[in-house]
Amino acid sequence: MSWSPTSWRAHPASQLPAYPDAEALAMAESCLAAAAPLSTVAENRALSARVAAAAEGRAFLLQGGDCAETFAEFGADKVRTTFNLLLDMAALIAAGGQEDVVTVARIAGQFAKPRSADSETVDGVTLPAYRGDIVNAAAFDPAGRTPDPMRMLEVHRQSGITVDLLRAYAAAAYADEAPRRREAARRLGLRPDPVALARDPASAPRVFTSHEALLLHYEEPLTRWDEASEAWWSLSANMVWIGERTRHLDGAHVAYASGIANTIGVKCGPSLTPDELLRLAETLDPENRAGRLVLIGRFGAEEIARRLPALMATTQAAGLNALWAIDPMHGNTRTVGARKTRFVDDILAETAAFFAIARAEGVHPGGLHLELTGDHVTECLGGSAALAEADLPRRYLTHCDPRLNAAQALDVAAEVARLVMADVATPRAA
Ligand SMILES: O=C[C@H](O)[C@H](O)COP(=O)(O)O
């Protein structure tokens, strides 16, 4: 049977909200079907070409942004801060020797969250879990927690403005590039590369958009047919990914992603077997096209050495052209007091292990995926600012998972730059 954007509806779907008002849902979906796209096929193809270069060892994918965007925190300043932080991080990694850094934000659509539990009970009252602003409100009250499909329209509106801002910042970013590169070299104790400093304005850096393709009621109407490429594209973002909780082979999320032409990320956690990974790759990337699949490991600092080598050995033996990246956040969540947090030391340890395992397996360690914000939050512990447990309550603002603040994100990028430097200087395993 041929694929269509509605094909996912014939598959079991996890993590989708139970909307109580079917008419309102249908109305929101039809408004989205008539709404402007949030990416273009040309941009999406450009990103895939650059991810293909990363898969071939000639580039590095940096992906990062909020755990979840929200309506309340939205503003041009926030978008600009994320944009600048990602480019500062990219400059560090580039200075480490991986000149072409492909920068992708978790932005302009990252509003839906998978949850461990469907409901939450407080003082004997049970309500649906908060699933991100695209679904319901974080506040614990019955009206706010009821899934409201009209929220998808607000996400589309906010994301449209965000995309316009990102395009405008990219057009202006050339002026900031030389100082950014000088600062990156200074931080790494290197001499700035004069060739890099004199880059052509045409190669001004840009930031692509991405989010988890979780809420399929939102993704379906933003999936559009392109005559020129004769393909369906998600025009809700430049690339989307499938999360650890929804990557079931026969599930709705894999069924949806299998039919769109964009670059697709797949989170690969501790329960993924080599056989499942191969079958996922066959389903999502039957042509084994470089630039199509990004395998994003997220095992935790303690688990990675037990899990990743067999997965990488399998993709190598099968000759897969997928890009391997590391998300050192999601396997390293701990609870301290009543709050979820992550330790920068765990994040660095998993990242270093990723590079070491990739080198041993003959794989290009080609990407980093982080939850971060340019705001001065105190959600993760450690780093050069030495945030300690007592700091957690000061600015713990996330509604879901703890994010690196700007200083911590730059600490991780600087460490990746050092790992890249060591990697490019080391001959690869056969
Ligand atoms: O970002 C990932 C998930 O949404 C998150 O870790 C789930 O958190 P929970 O275990 O509190 O539901």
Ligand SMILES: C=C(OP(=O)(O)O)C(=O)O
């Ligand atoms: C939910 C996420 O991650 P994972 O699917 O890896 O848990 C995420 O990246 O927001």
